[in-house]
Amino acid sequence: MNELTYDRLRRRQWLAGEARADGVDRRTLLRMLAAAGVVAAPALLPPARAVAATAAAAGGTAAAAAGPVPGIVKPLPAEWFVPRGTNAEMRWDAVPGTGLHTPNERFFVRNHTATPLIDQASWRLRVHGAGLRGDGAEFSLADLHRLPSHRLSALVECAGNGRSFYASQQGQTVPGTPWTLGGIGSAEWRGVRLGDLLRRAGLTHGAVDVMPSGLDAEYRGADGVSLGRVRRPLPIGKAVDDVLVAYAMNGAPLPADHGAPARLVVPGWVGIASIKWLGEIEVSDQPLYSPWNTDYYRLFGPDHPEGGSAPLITQVVKSAFELGRGAVLAPDRVHRLEGRSWSGTAPVREVEVSTDGGQVWRRARLHDVPRRHGWTRWSLDWRPAAPGPYELLARATDRAGHRQPDTAVFNREGYLFGAVVRHPVTVG
Numbered sequence: 001m002n003e004l005t006y007d008r009l010r011r012r013q014w015l016a017g018e019a020r021a022d023g024v025d026r027r028t029l030l031r032m033l034a035a036a037g038v039v040a041a042p043a044l045l046p047p048a049r050a051v052a053a054t055a056a057a058a059g060g061t062a063a064a065a066a067g068p069v070p071g072i073v074k075p076l077p078a079e080w081f082v083p084r085g086t087n088a089e090m091r092w093d094a095v096p097g098t099g100l101h102t103p104n105e106r107f108f109v110r111n112h113t114a115t116p117l118i119d120q121a122s123w124r125l126r127v128h129g130a131g132l133r134g135d136g137a138e139f140s141l142a143d144l145h146r147l148p149s150h151r152l153s154a155l156v157e158c159a160g161n162g163r164s165f166y167a168s169q170q171g172q173t174v175p176g177t178p179w180t181l182g183g184i185g186s187a188e189w190r191g192v193r194l195g196d197l198l199r200r201a202g203l204t205h206g207a208v209d210v211m212p213s214g215l216d217a218e219y220r221g222a223d224g225v226s227l228g229r230v231r232r233p234l235p236i237g238k239a240v241d242d243v244l245v246a247y248a249m250n251g252a253p254l255p256a257d258h259g260a261p262a263r264l265v266v267p268g269w270v271g272i273a274s275i276k277w278l279g280e281i282e283v284s285d286q287p288l289y290s291p292w293n294t295d296y297y298r299l300f301g302p303d304h305p306e307g308g309s310a311p312l313i314t315q316v317v318k319s320a321f322e323l324g325r326g327a328v329l330a331p332d333r334v335h336r337l338e339g340r341s342w343s344g345t346a347p348v349r350e351v352e353v354s355t356d357g358g359q360v361w362r363r364a365r366l367h368d369v370p371r372r373h374g375w376t377r378w379s380l381d382w383r384p385a386a387p388g389p390y391e392l393l394a395r396a397t398d399r400a401g402h403r404q405p406d407t408a409v410f411n412r413e414g415y416l417f418g419a420v421v422r423h424p425v426t427v428g
């Protein structure tokens with residue numbers, strides 16, 4: 001079942017009183033149902049809650065000054081990170097030579113509130129709910145370490161990665177953290193398969209949705225109203241497919257900022273699915289909603305269904321140069337332009353680069369065997385004809401046939417900016 005079909009089914013179930021949506025505004029759900037044609041459009045319903053201000057409060061302040069970010073524990077050297085509200089963006093000019101996996105100390109951080117410091121000895125992961133036989137189970141970190149362990153090389157990328165280009169390339173104002181392209185990182189995660197964990201906890205065929213929630217502070221919207229713990233339901237099919245409960249990252253225990261003692265890693269999906277600081281996982285026999293698959297992480301706007309798209313799932317195709325924006329390159333020599341491309345759907349098939357603002361495209365040389373859930377490194381040698389300003393462009397196509405377009409379709413929150421990014425450099 002695809003996500004759209006699944007979403008429609010859930011909406012009908014909600015209407016029939018068969019779904020739960022704790023903490024979700026009733027009006028939001030009515031609006032969704034109206035959009036799906038399940039109920040008549042309620043003419044007097046106000047538009048979606050003002051997530052704009054909420055998102056801005058959570059990290060849209062874009063402090064230009066370097067320095068610590070409140071709530072992030074690890075050091076954030078200015079040569080590696082750009083602080084953005086409660087978040088830290090990875091700088092692409094610091095990427096060269098870092099390898100396929102992003103070192104933990106350089107990995108971007110996206111926090112709704114603040115990194116909690118959790119006592120690992122007393123920590124327990126509680127798995128419960130009506131989709132399980134009996135009372136469920138509790139796992140200590142030692143329990144997780146005793147279960148069969150698996151490695152997973154996967155990207156974690158924020159759905160808002162690239163958001164600032166809606167404004168800078170398309171003149172469209174969107175709220176929220178103004179990421180350039182550094183809201184992403186790649187790591188080798190190690191942990192227990194979520195499917196294994198759920199089966200040990202007594203998974204039944206009646207399970208429908210799995211709701212992991214974090215132990216960080218409850219998230220408050222702009223109106224000061226708590227939306228509860230950061231949480232987002234996953235359909236059982238994905239949960240038992242390739243999701244990992246990770247306790248290690250690149251061979252080290254999971255760092256505090258990245259979810260210690262354990263987090264989910266949901267390959268290919270928007271970063272919000274990869275809940276950090278896991279505290280509990282509810283396995284439900286009915287569909288679940290949270291603010292993170294209703295008000296947030298859907299596409300709203302004139303080009304999207306009224307009431308919003310289905311919840312965002314997979315990341316779009318993107319490419320980045322391992323260069324600063326506005327980098328200065330020496331004249332009269334050959335430059336090896338390096339970069340990376342990735343897609344949430346399929347391995348990268350091809351990368352084309354233009355050094356003249358998009359008139360002539362050349363194929364880049366791929367340096368990795370493209371694989372799903374990872375990025376593919378590439379390069380192209382370029383000898384600039386003359387000093388002056390240039391615009392570099394990189395455009396990837398994945399094996400499912402998705403090629404990066406010239407413009408991204410606007411959506412109110414500025415998610416999924418997948419268009420070709422124009423990268424200015426100066427030769428001279």
Ligand SMILES: Nc1nc2c(c(=O)[nH]1)N[C@H]1C(S)=C(S)[C@@H](COP(=O)(O)O)O[C@H]1N2
Nearest residue numbers: 108109110111112158214230271274275276
């Ligand atoms: N509990 C919890 N999990 C969370 C978040 C959060 O704020 N709290 N942020 C989410 C978002 S929006 C993203 S993009 C990723 C970022 O993971 P990272 O900080 O390890 O890079 O974590 C996700 N998991």
Ligand SMILES: [Mo]
Nearest residue numbers: 158159271272
């Ligand atoms: Mo995110």
